[in-house]
Amino acid sequence: MAHASACFFSLPHHTLSSSRRNIHSSNQNIPARPPSELPVPIARAASDGSVNLLHAAKRAVDSYVTSGMVVGLGSGRASFLAIQHLGRRLRDGSLRDVTGIPTSVSSASEAAKAGIPLEDYRDSLQIDFAFMDADIIEEDTLAAVIGRRKLEGGESIIQEKSVMKTASNLTFIVPDKQYGKGLDGSIPVLVNTGNWMETAEEIDDLFLGDAEVWRRPTFGHADPHGGNFPLVTSEGHHVLDVIFTSPILDLAQVAKDLDRIDGVVDHGVISSIPSTAIVVSKTGVTVVNNIVETT
Numbered sequence: 001m002a003h004a005s006a007c008f009f010s011l012p013h014h015t016l017s018s019s020r021r022n023i024h025s026s027n028q029n030i031p032a033r034p035p036s037e038l039p040v041p042i043a044r045a046a047s048d049g050s051v052n053l054l055h056a057a058k059r060a061v062d063s064y065v066t067s068g069m070v071v072g073l074g075s076g077r078a079s080f081l082a083i084q085h086l087g088r089r090l091r092d093g094s095l096r097d098v099t100g101i102p103t104s105v106s107s108a109s110e111a112a113k114a115g116i117p118l119e120d121y122r123d124s125l126q127i128d129f130a131f132m133d134a135d136i137i138e139e140d141t142l143a144a145v146i147g148r149r150k151l152e153g154g155e156s157i158i159q160e161k162s163v164m165k166t167a168s169n170l171t172f173i174v175p176d177k178q179y180g181k182g183l184d185g186s187i188p189v190l191v192n193t194g195n196w197m198e199t200a201e202e203i204d205d206l207f208l209g210d211a212e213v214w215r216r217p218t219f220g221h222a223d224p225h226g227g228n229f230p231l232v233t234s235e236g237h238h239v240l241d242v243i244f245t246s247p248i249l250d251l252a253q254v255a256k257d258l259d260r261i262d263g264v265v266d267h268g269v270i271s272s273i274p275s276t277a278i279v280v281s282k283t284g285v286t287v288v289n290n291i292v293e294t295t
């Protein structure tokens with residue numbers, strides 16, 4: 001089984017000229033069968049929208065993966081469904097010669113179970129397509145936040161972002177309640193451990209009144225200092241959760257502001273790259289993109 005490499009390099013950002021950016025959305029609702037027509041366990045799932053999560057995961061694979069591709073395998077519930085579907089398509093022979101690049105230890109393990117041939121991420125890789133769950137997606141820009149979840153050893157926001165930025169084509173899968181404008185909640189920020197408190201104070205000053213900054217604990221009691229067991233990631237960083245209590249109006253700007261602070265290594269915002277979002281609701285899925293149209 002391939003393990004995610006801990007060695008990452010700084011990769012070129014894809015840039016979008018804002019004047020050329022043409023955001024459009026296509027409402028492609030896949031009608032869901034009414035729960036009454038479905039077998040009982042699926043009917044139960046339908047009522048909470050998880051059948052549509054499966055539709056979205058299948059759609060990410062069926063619309064974008066073709067034989068011979070190198071595919072970045074995301075992390076999270078929908079990504080794991082997509083990994084399982086990709087494994088099934090490889091087993092039934094409708095797809096061939098696909099190589100998976102896991103974004104995390106858990107996606108590597110899910111892919112190994114699904115029988116997907118894997119390679120570790122490396123700087124020189126060409127990744128044709130990647131899919132990923134997101135914690136939130138900003139409407140229109142499709143800037144995303146990842147990494148709110150508990151990191152279960154070996155997980156790496158840096159690795160996940162490297163795979164996503166390298167992919168020629170990127171699709172997020174997100175529930176509709178996590179898609180919109182002015183969403184709030186936390187943004188994880190990776191910081192050097194030595195001067196973490198100064199870094200935390202600078203971030204606190206930057207977002208004064210809009211956010212609180214808490215160091216993430218490994219387990220147990222949490223407080224602004226990270227409790228008795230503050231988390232140190234596999235790459236040796238602390239995670240500061242910048243918890244926005246006011247709506248975040250411009251995620252790309254938040255990312256730029258964070259990038260300027262000494263001691264900040266990376267963060268969970270991914271912005272300004274061409275991407276598609278498959279937005280999942282109880283009634284279906286909607287596909288939205290921010291792809292630049294060249295004329």
Ligand SMILES: O=C(CO)[C@H](O)[C@H](O)COP(=O)(O)O
Nearest residue numbers: 075076077133134135146147
């Ligand atoms: O951080 C993330 C990926 O890096 C995802 O946002 C996270 O895994 C979401 O998980 P789920 O969709 O299962 O709630």
